[in-house]
Amino acid sequence: MKPVAFDYVRPTSISEACALLAGDDGARIIAGGQTLIPMLAMRLARPTRLVDIARIPDLAFIRDEGEGVTIGAVTRQSVAERDPIVGTKLPLLAKALPWVGHRATRVRGTVGGSIANGDPAGEIPLVAVTLRATITVQDASGVADLAAGEFYLGSMITALPEGAIVTSVRFPVWTKGRVGAGFHEVSARRNDFALVASAAQVALDADGRCTALSVGIGGAADTPVRLEAVSEALLGSRLDEAVVQRAVVAGLDDLATLDDLHASAAYRKRVATTVARRAILEARQEALGGQHAR
Amino acid sequence: MRVELQVNGRREEADVEPRCTLLDCLRETLGLKGTHAGCEHGVCGACTVLVDGEPARSCLMLAVQADGHGITTIEGLSPAPGELSVLQDAFCETHGLQCGYCTPGMILAGHALLARTLNPTRAEIVDAISGNLCRCTGYGQIVEAIALAAERLRSVNLKAGET
Numbered sequence: 042m043k044p045v046a047f048d049y050v051r052p053t054s055i056s057e058a059c060a061l062l063a064g065d066d067g068a069r070i071i072a073g074g075q076t077l078i079p080m081l082a083m084r085l086a087r088p089t090r091l092v093d094i095a096r097i098p099d100l101a102f103i104r105d106e107g108e109g110v111t112i113g114a115v116t117r118q119s120v121a122e123r124d125p126i127v128g129t130k131l132p133l134l135a136k137a138l139p140w141v142g143h144r145a146t147r148v149r150g151t152v153g154g155s156i157a158n159g160d161p162a163g164e165i166p167l168v169a170v171t172l173r174a175t176i177t178v179q180d181a182s183g184v185a186d187l188a189a190g191e192f193y194l195g196s197m198i199t200a201l202p203e204g205a206i207v208t209s210v211r212f213p214v215w216t217k218g219r220v221g222a223g224f225h226e227v228s229a230r231r232n233d234f235a236l237v238a239s240a241a242q243v244a245l246d247a248d249g250r251c252t253a254l255s256v257g258i259g260g261a262a263d264t265p266v267r268l269e270a271v272s273e274a275l276l277g278s279r280l281d282e283a284v285v286q287r288a289v290v291a292g293l294d295d296l297a298t299l300d301d302l303h304a305s306a307a308y309r310k311r312v313a314t315t316v317a318r319r320a321i322l323e324a325r326q327e328a329l330g331g332q333h334a335r
Numbered sequence: 336m337r338v339e340l341q342v343n344g345r346r347e348e349a350d351v352e353p354r355c356t357l358l359d360c361l362r363e364t365l366g367l368k369g370t371h372a373g374c375e376h377g378v379c380g381a382c383t384v385l386v387d388g389e390p391a392r393s394c395l396m397l398a399v400q401a402d403g404h405g406i407t408t409i410e411g412l413s414p415a416p417g418e419l420s421v422l423q424d425a426f427c428e429t430h431g432l433q434c435g436y437c438t439p440g441m442i443l444a445g446h447a448l449l450a451r452t453l454n455p456t457r458a459e460i461v462d463a464i465s466g467n468l469c470r471c472t473g474y475g476q477i478v479e480a481i482a483l484a485a486e487r488l489r490s491v492n493l494k495a496g497e498t
Contacts, residue, residue, distance in 0.1 A: 042354050043375065049336065049353030049399050071400070078395045079376040081354070091353065093400060119389065143466030145380065145444065148389040149396060231465045 044081035114153020133222035162260035171257030180205035193264035218244035223323030225316040235260040241320035343411030360398035369409035380467030383440035409439035431480035433471035
């Protein structure tokens with residue numbers, strides 16, 4: 042056995058889980074464990090107690106709320122991947138989920154776990170930031186909603202208050218115009234960590250002009266980044282390749298990309314430009330093809 | 336902590352520390368050595384088992400998390416003592432293994448794929464085993480083995496789960 046010794050509790054309600062966390066500074070949440078268990082094996086994490094929230098019934102759901110779809114924190118990634126509501130209402134999340142880890146980790150890994158873990162290369166945080174999702178957290182004192190764009194502070198550092206649990210994530214649903222989504226990622230090996238990933242969702246009017254565009258980059262910096270300037274530059278355009286390329290180059294100009302042994306900052310910048318362009322063009326193509334149109 | 340598992344259809348009880356992985360529980364407590372311990376931190380896929388029919392890495396799961404779940408290991412695939420499943424047989428026939436270390440994980444990942452579809456494309460086969468490392472074969476014969484097993488299963492009146 043490689044991890045340090047710890048206690049294990051399996052609360053049956055969110056409030057019970059919050060009380061357990063509040064009562065022990067060394068306690069940590071476990072849901073799917075696909076990031077935490079390797080950290081335990083390497084003893085990078087040394088909890089005194091694991092609070093297993095995976096079986097709390099109030100945390101496992103996917104709810105269509107018209108203007109948004111709310112996903113409970115312990116919903117398995119593989120369940121969300123095959124869910125018909127996600128498939129029709131959240132085309133961008135549906136495109137991104139097959140890129141998360143491997144099939145054998147998606148079966149265990151949870152949507153909320155990925156959100157709370159805040160890996161800068163994580164696909165689910167990227168989609169949350171790109172679509173301006175709302176992250177609901179709860180602690181012993183109550184419930185709060187946090188904007189995904191303000192949730193990620195650094196690599197695996199989030200605004201989640203100490204002793205709080207991510208309980209759900211609400212993704213806005215785009216209902217106007219012809220909607221399409223695109224997702225592109227570059228990694229060293231299939232389904233390995235993204236060196237750079239890009240997610241884009243567009244809405245086009247009957248003329249094929251862009252009425253809404255969200256595009257984000259993951260893996261390039263220490264948090265996922267929503268490219269506001271690119272969206273603004275492309276609104277009203279027909280998203281022709283050259284126009285998209287110019288907007289993306291300009292929009293990424295001041296992004297400070299990560300430099301590490303996997304890829305240099307310059308390489309990440311080049312790849313970011315390419316995947317963002319491809320994601321936007323793929324989203325446009327899908328919107329024109331009428332898929333996901335409502 | 337006491338945990339109750341359905342391992343290969345048999346009810347098993349084990350008394351484990353919370354920090355004991357499902358992998359260690361299967362190998363050390365229950366004596367099922369067919370599940371191989373590779374990297375033990377979720378990279379190589381050698382320890383892949385099926386949890387309620389879906390492939391999962393037993394080193395990335397605590398035994399206490401598996402409490403009450405159904406686990407299938409490589410020992411649970413053969414139809415009778417001394418016999419091989421169609422997929423296991425296909426691995427022998429196509430030389431889908433050399434040292435054999437990754438083989439149980441590969442076969443369980445392939446088994447889960449064939450339980451979903453008996454008409455997998457090459458891309459689907461590659462995707463199904465993309466989380467499993469093999470340092471001997473170069474993967475070619477493993478892909479071939481799964482394709483051969485799919486072909487054989489298509490031509491018999493077995494249901495997908497009965498590989």
